[in-house]
Amino acid sequence: MSPDRAPVGTLFRRFRERLAAEGPERLGGPGHPTGHGAKVTATPGADAPVGTGGVGPAANGTGARATGDAGVARTDRGAQEVGLAPHPPRDAEPASRPRRRGKGGGEQLNVPPAEFTSYYGRPILKAPVWRWDIAAYLFTGGLAAGSSLLAAGGQLTGRPALRRAGRVTSLAAVSASAYFLINDLGKPSRFHHMLRVAKLTSPMSVGTWILSAFGPAAGLAAIAEAAPWLPRRGLAGVGRTLLPPVGQAAGLVAAVTAPALATYTGVLLADTAVPSWHEAYPELPTIFAGSALASGAGVGLLAAPTGQAGPARRMAVAGAALELWGAHRVENRLGLLSEPYALGTAGRLLRAGRALTAAGVAGALVGRRHRSLSALSGAALLAASVCTRFGIFHGGVASAKDPRYTVVPQRERADRRAAEQG
Template sequence: MSPERPAVGDLFRRFRERLAVEGPARPGEPGGHALKAGAPNGSRAVGTGAGVARTDVGAAEAGLAPQPPRDVPPVERRRGRRRGGGGEQLTVPPAEFTSYYGRPILKAPVWKCDIAAYLFTGGLAAGSSLLAAGGQLTGRPALRRAGRVTSLAAVSASAYFLVNDLGRPSRFHHMLRVAKLTSPMSMGTWILTTFGPAAGVAAVAEAAPWLPDRGVLGIGRRLLPPVGHAAGLVAAVTAPALATYTGVLLADTAVPSWHEAYPELPTIFAGSALASGAGVGLLAAPPAQAGPARRLAVAGAALELWGSHRVEHRLGLLSEPYATGTAGRLLRAGRALTAAGVAGALVGRRSRVLSALSGGALLAAAVCTRFGIFHGGVASAKDPKYTVVPQRERARRRENQEPHISGPGAGPNGG
């Protein structure tokens, strides 16, 4: 059987007697710390009950460790301690602003690599149609044929990547219900809808020589070439809009490094489209017919390199995502491949092998550039500093520009 507990009055009487001997507890000491006269070094111990003060002797009886006196320096710990010796222990780590109540400041784009591939194939389709138009107007059938076939294949791939990202083909159809000039997505849908059939008719017209001379197919053989020429020109007229609207689309989002680069992204995408189309011409056409492709490569490389340089140096802090990580590696590779492709195209005017290698380098450069821009924007949306720091800088500039009204007459009553 358990021993009989003492009455409440006995406990209170013992507490008063102990309080009279040991003295009252000091404020701020948990459990009631007190110094006992005659205790060694005036050390203290923590009691087990609320408001109960104990000496080292009492602590030993209760099985508690004595508390060191105030004049004894605390034991240094390896973790959570400031450098330079004594001082209080650091219990709260330095704060780092990462979110609002556990939620990210800016929701990162939900787009996957399908959109990055869509950016590349759309530019390739636009550049190839311009190449085909150049071959058509200058009498270079190999250049015209390669550009038309590649344009149809690229725009078909673009449609696939876009519909795959949307999830359902009906969503693409629903976007055609309205044409909104202020919406890059709406305009892009109509541009793609206009460009696709024109590129398809122009590519199908290349099959006219394979049709028989007589019968219904013979009529098609005679009608397809002029119709294909007209469709090729329509596709070429629409190509600049197809090549650049994706840059406008990215800059129209809230993603910091995309939004701030709104003047450069359309230029970069236009240059990348021209360079990729030139790469197709250098790969498919003989050197004797690749003159327009070489000139297209020089123009596209100039636009792309200028835009990439501006993006990586003009935006300040927001240029950082384009120079580090996956985006930085891709953009550096794209610049190197672009320079190598242009140099090979100019040097290898009479070499089919060197022209083909230059064309492959230009196509690879276009892939690296588009994916690098895509990954740079996604990285800037995930890190909150690329949202918070520019906002604070803009607010600080606005405060400095506002006039400070003070002095006599500044009050509402002129006082």
């Protein structure tokens, strides 16, 4: 701005003073030809005609407003002389609008409550690519571990039916586990390649070695059960003599490695970035250990006579206690991350698992002298183990697909750290 030029505010004030002194004819008031008249809008019902250069007398007092071109209506004074309402000042409050009423009588919000969304609604984590065969692997691994413990209990307490059922089931279950794992890997050679190294910080590597140690021991223990069917003479007779002690040693080796086989899958799931698995790292090994014991007890209750099923009933009680305690913690301790375990497929499976576990334990305790009731209890415990493993699996997958379960806990942890530092 040049120093000899007055400010804009001063020029505007001088213009208003000249306008007040000379009148509205300065800008083409009534009677002054301008080529086009002032455009005025009257209130509805006014009988004043609108013309070029003026307004009718009925416009006085009607509250009409100036809305258009150059003329008297462009100034407050001109509008007052012709009976129009002047323009409101710039700092005037806007007229209040009537509030909209909702169905409940309250004020209807113009903007709906915000919902959590991620970038273009995409998941933040890549959901596990594991299919149903990994969930089945979780079950068969636990069943193999629990059955080997049952077989060891039958071996140490002199219950041959219980020992036999445990050993045979353990071999069948660990064989199914190997199949499900190799089927998920895609090629059998990949399982072999995992044995090239032993990495203690990798649950997958440790689990591969546990499975490799458990499998041959369980196999030898199960083969030893066929010794009484071998001939007494010749090479088969030698096998008939050597297999029982070898089977006893192998059965104990399998029982020693069984706890690691039963729980490492829980560590494997918790070691991932899947929110509801990772946050449940203290409970998942406990749940899987209890589920393994309960499933092994179910095998004993199904296959062994009631007189030899005492260890199976005690295993059922211990396994059910661990499983129900861990499941209760997972569904109540994790806050928002407990939600995937209570909704959808996971919620239905876990609720069914709790009900079947409770029914199986009750039947095992009541049916000590009823063979059919004992067998039904064993079947309920096996079904409960299946439901629990698949429920935990589906709950974790659901939490990975919804970005809310990733971002909200992160924000809560950041807020807690900021509050502690502040």
